[in-house]
Amino acid sequence: MAKKESSFVNMVITLFVITLTASIALGFAYEFTKAPIAVAKHAAKMKAINEVLPEFNNLPNEEIYKKAIDNDTLYFYPAREDNKLVGTAIETFTNKGFSGNIKLMVGILPDGSINDIVVLEHKETPGLGDKMSKSKSDFSLQFQGINPENFDLSVKNDGGDVDAITASTISSRAYCDAVNRAYNAYLKGGKK
Amino acid sequence: MSSILITILFLSSIGIVAAIILYLFAQKFKVLENPIIYDVEDALPAANCGGCGYPGCRNFAEACVNSDSLDDLYCPVGGQETMDIVANLLGKEAKQTDPRVAVIRCSGSFKNRPRTNHYDGASSCAVASALYVGDTDCPVGCLNMDDCVEVCEFEAIYMNRKTGLPVVIDEKCTACGACVKACPRDIIELRKRNKKDRQIFVSCINKEKGGIATKYCSVACIGCTKCFKVCEFEAIIMGNNLAFIDSDMCALCRRCVPECPTDAILEINFQPVRTKTDKENKTASDKISEKVKADIKE
Amino acid sequence: MNFIIIIISAIFVNNIVLAKFLGICPFIGVSNKIETAIGMTGAVTFVMVIATIVTYLLQHYILIPFSISFMQTITFILVIAALVQMVEIMLKKVSPVLYQALGIFLPLITTNCAVLGVAILAVQNDYNLIESVVFSIANAIGFGMALLIFSGIREQLELVDVPEPMRGVPIAFIIAGLLAMAFMGFTGIV
Amino acid sequence: MNKLLTVSPSPHIYGKDTTPNLMYGVIIALIPAILASILYFGWGSVIVISVAVISSVLFEFLIQRFLLQKKTTIQDGSAVITGLLLSLCLPSNFPVSLIILGSLFAIGVGKLSFGGLGNNPFNPALVGRVFLFISFPAKMTSWPEAKGFQTQFIDASTGATPLNIIKEGLGKGDSISHLMDKIPTYQQLFFGNMGGSIGEVAAVALILGLAYLLLRKIITWHIPVSIILTVVIFTGILWLVNPAQNADPLFHILSGGILLGAIFMATDYVTSPMTSKGMILYGICIGILTVVIRRFGSYPEGVQFAILIMNGFVPLINYYIKPKRFGEEVKNG
């Protein structure tokens, strides 16, 4: 194969042409996928909000507001059915997990009771800590419908009302911590 | 649409800058590697054995490319064929080198050399040789502790446990010379490879006078000069009570073989002609060569 | 405190090689000599830091403002490659001898996926500039440490009789696995 | 003279120690710990120990014989030790199938992949243990209480180990003085009447083993003493600085696997440094890592990881730390 001579001009031109073509291709690819990506990005969160709250017909992620409470910033997604607040999904977290942070979506009804909780993100040990996910065990079901006002959000070991996951007290405790954080934030002005 | 424009602008400018940098870079340095080295290297067997005298095939390839003639360069593993290919690639002449093969110049099998003591140290010819004469009284014979076998990368030597002598598998031997270096007793010689791997040589390096030598080994060369006298090709050299057959001169006429009173001359890979002697050595040497054949077939 | 966490995390807990699987090729392939491992670490640290600074600036002051972060991959790789070359040119120009000495000393595998990986990770973790730099240094040290332990074990294994089929790359992976297992002990320290 | 003389290089006499001798010495040193474990955990312990030992030896035999096609070396006793030590750091209710899996990993991956005795860079028993610990954390962290033969092992009530109690307690913000009430007394810790792996609970039995090993000169003092001293000093400092958050040194030494690890596992010849200076450095690092993992990491126990991590550094220690050569000390007389 005959190799092309490398001269200054043809080097610059070739590279220019190639980058030009590449960038045009990329630019179009980006434009093309822009919308689906945006949808996909929010899909997970929307799914979680849908799960933890009762029926609503607004777009909670467009009404998102954040609140800094005790140095922690939490995100609130108010859900409304015909403009009436039916609940608020709160994206909360804890760093007390067995390994790393845990992110939850907690759905709180206007009366302050918990509707449902889903786990957004965690690094807990599969088979142990990950039992807090709904798909893995019934641990999270015990939170449905309770009102923290008359339910101590800490594990029974620590004198609370929560049944810990067997052999995963730490994860359970962290879970409670995250829920508590959401609830406190909700009380301290997250309630809108 | 603006993002497409920005994309284009940004990436293209990176492209131009990169091109300029590369241009400057290229200006500064020229390609030094001769790409043909790769081709030469590909033609080599990639054994990296060092038999050519270079640390690896790659270095040998460079030597081939960079030197004016290939006269001093030879890859024993690839042999003449490879050298011809290399020569072809480089447009140079390859010197015609005779292929070689290793032979063991000791016939002091267990039967031929009475054992005078029992060695119980580390199993290494080098260790034993540095310590003492060995478990027979022969100070130059094979110690049969496998130093040569271990060092051969081509599995071309094995130890015949019955005779206590190493055997070279002619077909596998590449004449890399590793065993020659490893043997503390300098028993192994690289000899010219003949047709059908035939070989005639004095299988002994003992320089003692005959009387003493035969005391500890029944097949020692006693320096009687009988073979020397009968050789028509001046292939046999006498010296220090020892005969040596120069493989480059030997015509494989087999005349010397029956002359030797101690059967110190071995013929390998010939049809057996002689049955008159029933000495263990003779039969052993034939057996060795047949055994080799059998082994290869396996 | 934040820096300490970043450092410990990158060296021990999320070691770039043993937990993040980056830079495996040089890890497995580079000469198994202890000295070379040390040399590599020095070179990799420099390259990673420089790369991180440049990519950080690119990301935060060009890609994000112009909202073309999807160009991350292509720009990062180009910029890193060009940068590494530029440093080499500079070195060569400034002191040819020095450059030659380095060339003999190290197999310069300075552009590997660990460098790009660290640059991207620094961006993903939302670090600021200083944090990114600390992060990349710590990762380089983590890389060096893993490489060093590894070369030590391999040098030792050269003296013993490893079963034929395991020799070389397979046993290297087993060692890496057991090492990774041991390093799991650091889980949760940060 | 009809018989042939034997010739060999010097020396012509040899000491009495042989590999199997040393290995069996270690097994003897483990007997008190084995007895203590049986005393406290009853049948569970018997089953765990015998399954681990038998399967380790069996795997060593099978792999060497059929996969590696080498001479088998099960008679040298090292596989027995691996099995024993693996079992001694398991809970007494550990499922048999998993014990077998652990032995397979210890012997197959940890030892024979490298060619067997003498070649492995990591301690096989610990490789097995950590493998099980990481793979089956739930089963590895339910500790039947020490109840001896009175209770049926199958349904023994599980309790936390002292270290677990501390780790957990601190995790939820309790102070040490408060937690100390919940853990066994020092006397219990010393004699082993508590929850934990079957072999690590009885400090006294392990110390007996140490005495035997030292007396028979199977091991030297360097590794165990440097580990234990480091742990004492390090935890001592933490304790003095903040007694509310840190348990005292004695508690740290007596609870968990520090003694078992320091005496029997860190001292494994194959995976520990060759020089006394190296051994002390190795011991100090193990001590520090153990405390760091216990105090700051997620796992309540850190010895096993600390030893394995330091196993990785051993070749480097051997490379850089050389014995003091004769003639280095320039004259002083």
Add this chain to the structure above:
Amino acid sequence: MRINQALKTYKRGGIHPAEYKLTDKSPVQILPLPEQVTILLSQHIGVPAIPVVSKGDTVKVGQLIGHGKGFVSANIHSSVSGKVVKIDSLPDLTGYKKPAVVIEVEGDEWEENIIQSTDLKEDITLSEDEILEKIRESGIVGLGGAAFPSHVKLILPKNKKAEALIINGVECEPYLTSDHRLMLEYGEEMMVGIRILMKVLNVRKAMIGIENNKADAIYHLTDIASKFPGIEVYPLKVKYPQGSEKQLIKALTGREVPSLKLPVDVGVIVHNVSTAYAIYEAVQKNKPLINRIITVSGKSLKKPSNFVVRIGTPIQFLIEAAGGLPENTGKVISGGLMMGKAFNSLDVPVIKGMSGILVLPEDETKRKTIEPCIRCSKCVTVCPMGLEPYLLMPLTQDGNFYRLEKEMVLDCLECGSCSYICPANRPLLDYIRLGKTDVNKIIRERR
């Protein structure tokens, strides 16, 4: 009877093999003359001597038969009177052939100038140079094992000065008692020998190091030492290889001879007790080195004894004198169990450096099968030189000479402690010795 004072010793490494000093109570017997002696012309480290007699010559006891030419070499004298029957190459104890003179014994006629009386001659009349010349002429070599020509050691390099003389009466090898008996029976003569050495070296102080298992020798020598100013006796803890000069110097003076350096570099010269005695005889009695004390011992031997033996006597003859070779003999060793060389045949003559002949039964000598190194570090602990035998062996097998050199393989004393202790029966020293040879070779090439 043991001495209960703070015993000196060296710190690093060392082992304590069973002592088996079977002959420490047997007085030295004079062995009758054999019919024929074979005197090797190379009995020392260095250049072989050149024969100065020819076949058919008659020689007297003490007559020069080999001239040591070159700086490091030693004269060889006839140990018997009789006729030279052969000058040929004959196997030494390695089995390789070396030049030798064979003499048929006729009578026992000594050179005239040799004083045969056993009276102690205490006053040293010769000057330093005369003494040195005497020692050189008499073919004295170190009798402690290395057979290094003694006069060479006594000629100090120009810029070096000796501060003390150390006399090596350690005899740390199992079985051997020749030095022990010499100290008991020829103590005074030896002391005079030491005084001679002190005079040549111009030192005021001589220290005799003796291990604690020879208490009688310690008492005896301490007793008579009072008569010899400057000489002191030091009891030492029993530990192998304390007899090695580097270790002995460390034990007695606390000084360490640096790697690849000589004892003079720390201001000491070491000589063996037997050497001191041989020097006494050479200087005071004009007697060259023609005989020595040899321990013939072994548990299965009928009469283990200490003999005064003429150089060149066949080994077979000594063994017969000690009761004959027992049935179950496996190995016969020249020297000690730890450092000695095994004979491959008994048709070998006694040489100057031979301090003992040990007969070992078969079952005691078998080496066990080699197992993989378990990295127990016992060899490292035990190495008196602070080396790492477990590493040196595979490095030798790999041919990694550069690393071997860096790991200081050349410092190895070849004491064998590592092979002795290794639980995996590894032939460490076998390979280390090979490694030393190879490293020496590359060092020579480098020059």
Add this chain to the structure above:
Amino acid sequence: MGTTKEIKHPGVITSIDSSKIKVNITTYSACSSCGAKGICSISDVKDKMVEVSNTGDFSVGQEVQVILHQTLGFKALYLGYVQPFIVVLITLIITSSLTRNEVLAGLISLGALAPYYLVLYFYKEKIRNKFTFAIKKQEQ
């Protein structure tokens, strides 16, 4: 060949003049057996020339060993990578704490490389004298 205090490299002499010998360093022999040879570097320009002072008796095309002391290798590493790294780091810390402006800090710290190399450039001769290579004939 294990560890030596020297680093050796095979090379081929490409030119000789009265005082200098130029040696072309050949790539690692370990690389030559690698499947990815020739493609592992981002650039295809293989610049590995070494200048050695002429100590006689060498000829063009000859195979030689280029020898560098290990300590020099580390020294080169220090000057070439470690020291500039430290310079960058320090400038970064100082400028960012002074300016609190990331762009500026980043650019200045990268720019700090320029003066560093300038300084290095002034020391060129010194460095040249320090880093001496030796060449030796190929051991046969």
Add this chain to the structure above:
Amino acid sequence: MNQWKNFNKGFFRENAVFVLYLGLCPILGVTTSVINGVGMGLATTFVLLMSNIVVTLVKSFIPDKVRIPSFIVIIASFVTIVELLMQAYLPSLFNELGLFIPLIVVNCLVLGRAEAFASKNTFTSSVVDGLGMGLGFTMALFFLGGVREILGSGSFLGFKFIPGDGILLFILAPGAFITLGYLIMLMNKINKKTA
């Protein structure tokens, strides 16, 4: 040129992972399950194939000195396209593969093929080569992912056939190394036998 041979070379005889030891990072990083492994493998195959195609098409226009930068731009563009497409249509897979998608750029395999093969060979050979290499890579990921998923979670392709949790180690980092180690050993043995 026998195209089948050409394909088989990349697919088996010179398998990037098992024989050439290239592109090891993604191999280890993404094989916690078969799906992830195969996803990554196909993504890489796509990039490999496309860049091979483009490179052989433009090879004669590119001056030598800018060859490699040009190839990088080409490869990086395809990687970005894959990245964007995955983000849009396979977001969950994209999240799992994470960092390793952009890292396809530095996978020596891709650049190596462009440089060593596509820039020297015909269009068809390059396509076949890209397919062979890519599918060989995918196969390696498939096996590694398969073994790890079966041992680690007791399931295959997400279908759980062993109750319980499986051997956790195998889905964690150490398991990746160890499994790959033994797979390479097996491959060595097979290669030796067939050779």
